[in-house]
Amino acid sequence: MIDQRRLPAAFEVVTLHKWSEVVEAIRNMTVRGAPAIGAAAAFGLALAANESGAHDTTAFLADLEFAAAALKATRPTAVNLAWAVDRVVNALGKDLAMKHSLEVDDLRQVVLDESQRIADEDVATNKRMAEYGSNLIHDGDTILHHCNTGALAVVDWGTALGVIRTAHEQGKHINVLVDETRPRLQGSRLTAWELGQYGIPYEIIADNAAGYFLRTGQVQEVLFGADRIAANGDVANKIGTYMLALAANDNKVPVYSVAPTSSIDLSVADGSLIPIEERDPEEVLGLQFHGERVSPEGARARNPAFDVTPNRLISAIITENGIVMPPFDVNIKKIK
Numbered sequence: 594m595i596d597q598r599r600l601p602a603a604f605e606v607v608t609l610h611k612w613s614e615v616v617e618a619i620r621n622m623t624v625r626g627a628p629a630i631g632a633a634a635a636f637g638l639a640l641a642a643n644e645s646g647a648h649d650t651t652a653f654l655a656d657l658e659f660a661a662a663a664l665k666a667t668r669p670t671a672v673n674l675a676w677a678v679d680r681v682v683n684a685l686g687k688d689l690a691m692k693h694s695l696e697v698d699d700l701r702q703v704v705l706d707e708s709q710r711i712a713d714e715d716v717a718t719n720k721r722m723a724e725y726g727s728n729l730i731h732d733g734d735t736i737l738h739h740c741n742t743g744a745l746a747v748v749d750w751g752t753a754l755g756v757i758r759t760a761h762e763q764g765k766h767i768n769v770l771v772d773e774t775r776p777r778l779q780g781s782r783l784t785a786w787e788l789g790q791y792g793i794p795y796e797i798i799a800d801n802a803a804g805y806f807l808r809t810g811q812v813q814e815v816l817f818g819a820d821r822i823a824a825n826g827d828v829a830n831k832i833g834t835y836m837l838a839l840a841a842n843d844n845k846v847p848v849y850s851v852a853p854t855s856s857i858d859l860s861v862a863d864g865s866l867i868p869i870e871e872r873d874p875e876e877v878l879g880l881q882f883h884g885e886r887v888s889p890e891g892a893r894a895r896n897p898a899f900d901v902t903p904n905r906l907i908s909a910i911i912t913e914n915g916i917v918m919p920p921f922d923v924n925i926k927k928i929k
């Protein structure tokens with residue numbers, strides 16, 4: 594996998610050999626982005642299957658379930674992670690139920706095949722979302738984008754950035770205002786790097802400049818992804834999304850969340866039930882400016898990694914099965 598902690602300074606690919614290394618890579622954000630961590634976790638299970646020394650299927654399943662629990666515990670907010678892990682474990686269960694004379698090696702293959710299917714389907718899903726979403730983008734638009742939702746955050750193409758990419762490929766002239774996305778700067782480090790690769794014009798803005806650009810009529814759409822969407826259409830996404838959606842609504846600028854249906858969690862009725870990951874305060878305190886830490890010695894910080902944007906602030910949710918319009922509590926169920 595690409596080490597996303599190094600970009601844009603260095604493009605480094607790391608090779609992981611053990612499932613415990615995948616656990617660490619998701620936790621320390623070597624790999625990040627909801628669909629990307631889902632696919633990574635699935636391949637983590639494929640490594641666990643390979644590493645298991647079990648001779649019978651019961652012991653093998655126990656090894657896999659141990660790894661599955663550890664992978665699922667790495668990051669709590671993005672539901673794609675648990676979705677992908679459960680999908681692989683369920684594929685094993687189905688296969689076991691269907692056939693009676695299965696060897697451990699057969700099960701290893703089931704795990705690998707299902708992981709690869711998750712990865713392949715993710716690319717196709719992204720392309721479909723991008724096709725739907727690009728219909729909402731017009732020639733000459735300036736789009737305000739939050740966090741990183743590009744190829745890095747998925748298996749390939751991207752969610753919200755995938756829409757921008759497809760619109761650009763259709764020949765539409767687009768300018769992107771890239772929220773830097775404090776504290777980990779996924780916008781200025783990753784989204785700007787990706788847009789540069791694709792030749793799409795962009796300008797990085799401080800997160801707190803978004804309101805200015807919205808209020809002065811310089812933005813036609815706000816686009817971001819989702820880490821988990823509740824049954825009523827509340828969207829958990831990178832911290833700062835809520836403030837952005839508020840400012841966009843005040844200025845009647847449409848707000849689009851672009852996410853695969855694997856990000857929709859019908860088991861949570863509304864966003865208040867979505868667990869919000871709180872990360873190390875050092876991510877906030879340790880930022881440097883001109884080579885010096887930005888915070889005084891001994892300062893304390895809070896660092897929620899996500900927030901929830903209530904459904905009333907979302908104009909549409911773009912999925913691979915189509916565009917969902919309000920009322921989301923009714924329409925989301927029809928698309929999943």
Ligand code: MRU
Pocket residue numbers: 625626627628671739740741742743746747752753779817818819820830831832898
């Ligand atoms: O903490 P991160 O960088 O994993 O958060 C990622 C985001 O919030 C993305 O916007 C989200 O996963 C949706 S786009 C793939």
